[in-house]
Amino acid sequence: MPWLYLANTKIMATFEPRTDIDGGLAARRYAHIIGWGMAVPDTALSNDELSTFVETNDEWIFARTGIRQRYIADEGESTATLAYRAAQQALEVADILPTDLDLIVVATSTPENIFPSTASLVQDWLNAHEAGAFDLSAACSGFVYALNMAADSIRAGSIKAALVIGAETMSRILDWQDRSTCILFGDGAGAVVLQASDAPGGVLSSVLRSDGAGGDLLAIPSVGSIDANESRAGANGYKLYKMYMAGGEVFKFATRVVSESIEQTCKLAGISVKDIDLVIPHQANLRILQAASRKLGIDIRKFMSNVEHYGNTSAASIPIALCDAIEQKRIQDKNHIALVGFGGGLTWAAMVIRWGVPKPSEQHSSLLNRQRRHVQYRIAKWRSRSRRWRRRVNRKVQDMRN
Numbered sequence: 587m588p589w590l591y592l593a594n595t596k597i598m599a600t601f602e603p604r605t606d607i608d609g610g611l612a613a614r615r616y617a618h619i620i621g622w623g624m625a626v627p628d629t630a631l632s633n634d635e636l637s638t639f640v641e642t643n644d645e646w647i648f649a650r651t652g653i654r655q656r657y658i659a660d661e662g663e664s665t666a667t668l669a670y671r672a673a674q675q676a677l678e679v680a681d682i683l684p685t686d687l688d689l690i691v692v693a694t695s696t697p698e699n700i701f702p703s704t705a706s707l708v709q710d711w712l713n714a715h716e717a718g719a720f721d722l723s724a725a726c727s728g729f730v731y732a733l734n735m736a737a738d739s740i741r742a743g744s745i746k747a748a749l750v751i752g753a754e755t756m757s758r759i760l761d762w763q764d765r766s767t768c769i770l771f772g773d774g775a776g777a778v779v780l781q782a783s784d785a786p787g788g789v790l791s792s793v794l795r796s797d798g799a800g801g802d803l804l805a806i807p808s809v810g811s812i813d814a815n816e817s818r819a820g821a822n823g824y825k826l827y828k829m830y831m832a833g834g835e836v837f838k839f840a841t842r843v844v845s846e847s848i849e850q851t852c853k854l855a856g857i858s859v860k861d862i863d864l865v866i867p868h869q870a871n872l873r874i875l876q877a878a879s880r881k882l883g884i885d886i887r888k889f890m891s892n893v894e895h896y897g898n899t900s901a902a903s904i905p906i907a908l909c910d911a912i913e914q915k916r917i918q919d920k921n922h923i924a925l926v927g928f929g930g931g932l933t934w935a936a937m938v939i940r941w942g943v944p945k946p947s948e949q950h951s952s953l954l955n956r957q958r959r960h961v962q963y964r965i966a967k968w969r970s971r972s973r974r975w976r977r978r979v980n981r982k983v984q985d986m987r988n
């Protein structure tokens with residue numbers, strides 16, 4: 587079946603691992619973003635609509651946060667379906683096949699399950715059967731953590747291509763009676779494809795940090811190794827499965843760590859803060875970005891902000907903002923981009939990327955690749971169903987034998 591062959595042959599032919607024949611130094615590997623994509627639900631919820639069922643108003647929300655609206659997942663949508671849509675777009679831009687992927691990481695605080703992971707679901711739906719998959723929990727810093735893990739694996743030579751996704755359905759864990767939190771968050775997903783290359787650039791440096799002593803400032807008490815029952819959560823002032831936040835404390839923490847971690851990661855990358863062309867921060871609150879820009883001495887116009895349209899989409903906010911920045915042509919080749927995330931844990935993370943998209947040199951035509959990807963998505967559905975069906979038949983045969 588030639589179409590099956592076409593769909594499954596790896597097309598990512600650019601990078602072959604260097605063998606260190608005479609004991610000299612092997613060529614350095616770099617991890618470049620070569621694809622990006624995002625997805626939000628169809629339904630937008632404006633501040634005015636929100637104020638019909640929560641005691642708040644557009645004026646207050648916009649003045650204190652910069653948010654005008656957010657997207658809310660419909661019944662059929664979930665963290666995994668949003669992640670899958672963003673992933674498909676990212677593969678389209680990268681123009682590689684799902685079978686070229688070695689790793690899929692989904693950063694999320696609202697996973698489909700504890701396990702199977704959201705990443706494993708996406709892996710199955712994409713037919714990325716050569717890839718490992720896992721979810722990563724670092725709240726709103728999760729995307730930068732995940733990108734760092736994937737970039738390190740590429741630079742160490744253990745993998746060649748990774749799909750890194752930030753995806754959330756925050757609407758499912760909000761207390762819609764708590765006006766201090768429910769006005770802030772929204773649903774969505776963003777994804778990037780990271781690929782090995784010997785062209786210098788890509789992810790240059792990162793800083794990952796945590797302060798567990800602040801864990802009680804921002805939390806979603808849920809199923810875990812401790813007895814997470816209603817009365818225990820209630821005793822701590824929490825509601826089970828609902829987000830709790832000490833807004834003022836988190837605000838102070840965020841303004842401090844954004845500037846500190848950007849300075850640290852710039853130093854590691856060997857550049858000055860002034861060399862940053864665009865900061866793509868976690869989109870929590872416009873006032874946090876304004877405070878960070880003052881502290882760093884970077885013009886606020888160098889801070890990407892789209893919080894107005896999406897609210898805070900937690901781990902998804904940075905890749906969504908990256909997609910919008912590319913769409914608005916705010917990123918050029920060789921630009922230095924700083925990503926910075928902060929959130930529950932407490933956690934925070936910053937990264938410097940030198941932008942440049944070295945595409946595979948030995949490419950088939952894009953049209954052909956697109957067809958091959960679509961064949962793979964179809965195969966994925968058929969493969970999963972047939973495996974489940976085979977397991978069921980085997981069980982029945984076993985039962986009949988016993």
Ligand code: COA
Nearest residue numbers: 642643646650726765766769833834836837870871928929
């Ligand atoms: N609508 C209208 N009024 C509101 C309101 C709402 N949604 N939420 C709170 N208020 C009221 C309060 O009751 C209070 O009234 P009072 O002065 O009569 O007591 C007043 O507004 C001020 O409340 P306060 O909580 O001090 O507001 P704030 O300026 O600190 O803003 C946040 C609150 C949540 C917007 C702000 O603390 C924040 O953005 N924190 C960081 C949150 C964040 O980014 N979290 C995610 C990190 S990943």
